[in-house]
Amino acid sequence: MSATPLPTAPLGTHGPEVGVQGLGCMGMSFAYGPVDADASRATLERALDLGVTLYDTADAYGAGDNERFLSPFFRAHRDEVVVATKFALSIPPDDPTRRVIRNDAPYIRQAVEASLTRLGIEAIDLYYMHRRAPEVPIEETVAVMADLVREGKVKHLGLSEVTASELRAAHAVHPIAAVQSEWSLFSRDIEARVVPAARELGVTLVPYSPLGRGFLTGAFASAETLTADDFRRQQPRFTGENAAVNAALLEPVRAVAKAHDATPGQIALAWVHARARVHGLPVVPIPGTRTPARVTENTAAVAIELTADELAALEPIAGRVAGDRYADMTFTSAGRE
Numbered sequence: 001m002s003a004t005p006l007p008t009a010p011l012g013t014h015g016p017e018v019g020v021q022g023l024g025c026m027g028m029s030f031a032y033g034p035v036d037a038d039a040s041r042a043t044l045e046r047a048l049d050l051g052v053t054l055y056d057t058a059d060a061y062g063a064g065d066n067e068r069f070l071s072p073f074f075r076a077h078r079d080e081v082v083v084a085t086k087f088a089l090s091i092p093p094d095d096p097t098r099r100v101i102r103n104d105a106p107y108i109r110q111a112v113e114a115s116l117t118r119l120g121i122e123a124i125d126l127y128y129m130h131r132r133a134p135e136v137p138i139e140e141t142v143a144v145m146a147d148l149v150r151e152g153k154v155k156h157l158g159l160s161e162v163t164a165s166e167l168r169a170a171h172a173v174h175p176i177a178a179v180q181s182e183w184s185l186f187s188r189d190i191e192a193r194v195v196p197a198a199r200e201l202g203v204t205l206v207p208y209s210p211l212g213r214g215f216l217t218g219a220f221a222s223a224e225t226l227t228a229d230d231f232r233r234q235q236p237r238f239t240g241e242n243a244a245v246n247a248a249l250l251e252p253v254r255a256v257a258k259a260h261d262a263t264p265g266q267i268a269l270a271w272v273h274a275r276a277r278v279h280g281l282p283v284v285p286i287p288g289t290r291t292p293a294r295v296t297e298n299t300a301a302v303a304i305e306l307t308a309d310e311l312a313a314l315e316p317i318a319g320r321v322a323g324d325r326y327a328d329m330t331f332t333s334a335g336r337e
């Protein structure tokens with residue numbers, strides 16, 4: 001453990017306390033260019049040393065590869081880690097390149113068994129519905145998830161990219177520990193309805209892509225410089241003219257970073273923690289990285305306190321971002337609200 005333990009936050013009203021920042025593991029297998037298994041394994045161990053306990057994966061990340069990759073780490077540290085995974089993005093047998101959103105009982109039942117087998121653990125600590133299939137009432141989906149809790153396969157329930165009304169309906173069936181949605185200096189749509197509903201219900205927010213998929217760190221200024229298979233090439237705000245507009249928005253982030261002798265990425269993370277304090281609810285952002293040095297840098301961000309003037313300087317950024325966060329916004333809460 002580090003000399004200064006990472007503060008903790010609760011996952012909902014019934015869930016465990018976890019390090020106030022988790023680790024997004026998606027990029028270790030999928031989405032963001034070439035992977036390096038040794039560096040990723042060292043990153044996982046470094047994160048644990050720093051007090052990071054919530055580790056985020058999904059069955060869809062590399063079609064099961066990410067869960068399989070993480071399994072030895074989770075098994076070696078089973079009592080120290082909180083394992084979060086997700087279901088809903090099914091692979092049709094006739095076309096492995098496509099994803100179909102499934103929230104129905106038969107699908108959930110086979111998905112949880114497949115995840116447990118790949119992870120090699122007896123129960124998933126936090127099981128999320130990854131995406132919403134609107135043709136299935138959310139009450140039915142959560143009733144199946146609640147059965148998994150009663151059967152001991154899953155300990156706590158989460159939902160990703162749900163609207164406030166979907167969250168309320170779900171929470172009435174079974175307590176929801178966490179809502180995972182995109183939340184960053186560039187993506188603030190959930191602050192209007194989802195965050196207030198989570199606060200009212202005692203649900204913890206787990207912001208994904210808090211570094212704007214790396215863009216807020218300044219690590220890349222246009223997805224066109226990334227490898228051909230990089231998922232960010234499909235996201236409207238990282239290509240063409242949008243990317244140039246958005247890169248210019250980082251100026252105030254750099255200025256605040258300089259004042260704190262910090263990096264722009266650390267300011268982006270400190271901002272998410274600061275906004276959660278304004279809204280009065282617990283958050284556990286899950287920045288993703290595959291290098292030990294970056295997980296150290298990202299974890300150190302929780303100690304940065306932004307002043308009111310700094311928050312004011314960062315306030316206009318999200319309203320000026322060019323391009324949506326996904327090409328098809330119907331998969332997000334904002335696209336259905």
Ligand SMILES: NC(=O)c1ccc[n+]([C@@H]2O[C@H](COP(=O)([O-])OP(=O)(O)OC[C@H]3O[C@@H](n4cnc5c(N)ncnc54)[C@H](OP(=O)(O)O)[C@@H]3O)[C@@H](O)[C@H]2O)c1
Nearest residue numbers: 024025026056208209210211212213214217287288289290
């Ligand atoms: N529920 C959902 O629908 C959903 C959607 C997307 C993501 N997620 C989850 O959320 C996690 C985090 O989101 P994300 O990975 O999309 O985006 P993110 O955390 O905003 O950014 C990750 C990117 O930033 C880079 N990075 C990280 N730390 C850095 C640093 N200190 N300096 C420079 N670059 C840095 C990473 O590169 P390196 O890896 O090379 O360091 C990676 O390319 C994922 O891993 C996944 O578990 C969930």
